[in-house]
Amino acid sequence: MKTISVGTLESSDCLITLKSAQTLSIDIDSVVHEAFYDHIKAVVEKTLAQYNIEKIQVIVQDKGALDYTIIARLKSAIERWREAHG
């Protein structure tokens, strides 16, 4: 199974892991889950859409990252994924 992780589990950061999948699934584990689950999910979906990605598993382990961090980590993960898997 293809797996790429980018980011850290430090405060205000997040660790994003991509795994190959036949459908789109987004798993979010956040310290601010209750208040921001929908928001984080929307940020991830929007960024994936920019790359036209429809089949992948995204695991977000969030330690209170701001949007810009989640976007940056996800973009890095996607580009690492593409480097590794063509």
Add this chain to the structure above:
Amino acid sequence: MEIYEADAVIIDFEDAVNVSEKMEARHLTESFLNNHTVSVDIYVRINSEEPFLDEDITLINQLPIQGVVVPKSTEAFLKKLLPKFKASLDVLALIETPNAFFELNKIAQMKPVKSLLLGAEDLMSVIGGIRDESGLAINYARSALIMAGRAHGKTIIDTPWVSLDENQLQEDIKCGQTLGFDGKMAIHPNQVIAINEAFSPSPKAIESALRILAMHKKKGSMRFSLDGKMVDKPIIQQAQNFLDKAKQYGLLSGENYDL
């Protein structure tokens, strides 16, 4: 967003970022600057080596930033890079290799170069000196920057002090400030207050400069003694320069102090 009252912030792509994480640094910076407004001038220190250098330049040309810090600046390196930067970027030349000191006069003449920055730790790693808070090991380097910067009207920013010891920081600040630097880089937010205090004209010094100019006006002379000190043309000019700086910092309230 204010950042500890620093006048500017340098985002680092070079030594603070692992080789394996250069892309992450670019993405974080791009994402941050495109989603947040900051009230300070932002500069980016790019890498000096490929393959990162080209990717860094491509990005910084698209970012809403004031300028770029060029590490290991030499005349040849700057000549190669300057045409690649978008015209609105201020270039801050980080002087941190022995060769650069023999080319300072030419580097300081380059129009896009707005400031000379001293990078003492890299310099020490090459020349083998041992830097401490006395500043002895970098006294020549500091002075050389001052001469080149002043000769060509560029601002001169002193090297950071890398230890968090406050007394050592004070000593090191004093070295650069005494020699004539315009400011100093901080490597930790806790250093900003001490640096700002040291480089801002003090009320006592402002008072003294105002008295010199007042006496100059009253006597209509370029030569007089004040408080047991001989005052002549260069001293009066220093007082004038000092008050110009105080005014620039917003520390003078409308007093008429012009020569």
